[in-house]
Amino acid sequence: MHLEHINLVVSNVDAMLHFYKAAFPHWRVRSQGDSTWSGKPRKWLHFGDDYQYIAFSDNGEDENRDLSGHQVGLAHFAYVTHDINAVIERLVDAGYEVDKLGPENPYRKNVYFIDPAGFEVEFVEYFSDIPSERNNNL
Template sequence: MHLEHVNLVVADMDAMLKFYRAAFPHWRIREEGTGFWNGKPRKWLHFGDDYQYLALNDNGEGENRDLEGHSVGLAHFAYVTNSIADVITRLNHAGFTVSSTGAADPFRKNVYFVDPAGFEVEFVEYLSDIPAERNLSTQSK
């Protein structure tokens, strides 16, 4: 079993595509369309590869959850990369900056960005293939 997609409601589809195209240059718009969602018109698209994607819906209203607060909601989601430096470079060139870095860890490097809709996205590069090392939380050390 694996995660296939995350469905995000956003206010600016183009800004989201700019961010995620920089993060995932090999992804593409798999399909898109229009319709109604809970009585409101929406444009939607699936941006990803053949195995996983982000479902983006453009009918968002209001602000995303305060990432520095303690409100219930999505804290962040994460992607594994083979080169965190490449991800940072691509996102920086697209105009996005690292919002925070993970704690120093001998088995991983990680950084966080906030996408245009206010979702925090973590990118992780593992430096070990040993599961016990990769899965060791820096909070438990």
């Protein structure tokens, strides 16, 4: 079993696409269209590869949860990469700042960015294939 997609309701699909195209240059818009959700029109699109994607729907209302607070909601989601420095470089070149670095660990490097909708996205590169090393909290 694996995660196929996440579905994010946002206010601006195009802004989200700019961020995620920088993070995932090999992904593409798989499908898109217009629909109605609970009586409100929305633009939607699926951005990903043949196996996983992010679904975006616009016309979201209100702000995302305060990431420094304790509200119920999504804290962050993470993607594994084989070249974290390239991910950082692409996102910084696209105009996004690193929000925070993960703690130093000999078996992984991770970094956090905030996407245009306010979701925290973690990128992690592992330096070991041994689960006990990858999953430790040194």
